[in-house]
Amino acid sequence: MSGTCGVILAGGLSRRMGGGDKGLLELGGLSLMERVRDRLAPQVEAMALNANGDPARFAELGLPVVADSVEGFAGPLAGVLAGLDWAAGQGATHIVTAAADTPFFPRDLADRLRTAAESSGQPIALAATPDPERGLARHPTFGYWPVALREDLRRALAEGTRKVVAWTDRHGTAAARFDCAGHDPFFNVNTPEDMIRAKEILKEGAA
Template sequence: MIQPHGLILAGGRATRMGGGDKGRLPLAGRTLVDRVIATLAPQVDRLALNANGDPDRWSDLCLPVLPDDLPEQPGPLAGVLAGLDWAAGLGCPHIVTAAADTPFLPPDLVPRLLDAAGPSGLALAATQEGQKTWPQPTFGLWPTALRHDLRAALEGGTRKILHWTDRHGAGLAVFPTEPWDPFFNVNTPEDLARAEAMA
C-alpha cells in the first residue's frame, strides 16, 4: 500500500486562546506544531500544513501551506478537502490528518488508522472511556476518491465532520486514554498549563 501523505490542520482561529496560531505556543522547549511534526512526519510519505492567511509565517517549517479554497473558512472539513486535493495532485490515494494543537499524538496513529479503514477507505481515531467510545474527528484517514463528494457536501452546508464520515461508514481506530489522552488538545491557557504538567 502507498504510504499516506500527512496534513496538519492549523486553520482555526484560536478564539479561546485570544487569537493567533495555537500551533506556535511553546511547550517544554518546543512549539505544539513542532511536536506534532516530530510524531507524524515519520509515519507518512510527505507532510503539509493547512492554514489560512499569510503562508510566509510558517516558512521556517519548510512545509507546503495549503489554505482552504472555500470562502469563510467553514471549519476543519475544508482543511481536509485542501489536503485531499493536494494529495490527489501528487497521485497519493489518501491522507492522514492531525490537529496542530495536540502535542501527545500516538506514534502508531497512521498504521492503526490504516488497519481500521472502513469499506470506503475512511477511518477516524477514537478513545475509549469505560463503555463509551469517543470519535476524535480531526484525526483521520481520508481517501482522495471521496474529495468530490466532500466538496459537494461542504458547498451544501455540511460542517460537522461526523455528519459526513457517518454517511461513508468510517472505521474507528480506538486508542487508550491512559496514562493520558493522546488527542488532548490545547484550547485555553488552562489547557496549556495542563499540557506543561503532562510534558
C-alpha cells in the same frame, strides 16, 4: 507517489487562546506545530500544513502550506478537502490528518487508522478513545481519508455540510480505538490552562 500523506490541520480561529496561531506557542522548546510535525513525519510519505492567511508565518516548519478553498472558516472538513487536493497532486491515495494543537497523539496513529479502515472494509477511519457515556468518543480531526472522495466532500461543503461526522457517516467510517494510559493521547491545547497541563505531561515524561 502512492500511499499516504500527512496533513496538519491549523485552520481554526483559536478563540479560546485569544486568537492568533496557537500552534506556534512554545511547549518545551518547540512550538506545538513542530511537535505535531515531528510526530507525524515518520508515519507518512510527505506532509503539508493546512492554514489560512499569510503562509510566511509558518516558514520555519519547512512544510508546504495549503489554504482552505472554501471561504468563511468552514471548519475541519475544509481543511481535509485542502489536504486531499494537495495529496492528489502528489499522487497519493490517502491522507492522515492531525490537529495542530494536539502534541501527544499516538506515534502509530497512521498505521492504526489504516488498519482500522482496511480490516472493516470502510473508506474512512477516525481515532477514538473510551468514553463512559458513549462507549467510544471519536476524534474527527484525526482521520484516514481517501483522495477518491474529495469531489464528494467538495459537493458536501458547497451544500453547507460542516460537521465532520455528518459527512463521514454517509460513507461508512471505522473507529480506531486508542486507550488512555495516564493521559488522553488526543489532549489538545485550547486554553492557557491547557498549556499548563501540557507542560506537566511533558515534564512527567508521559508523552
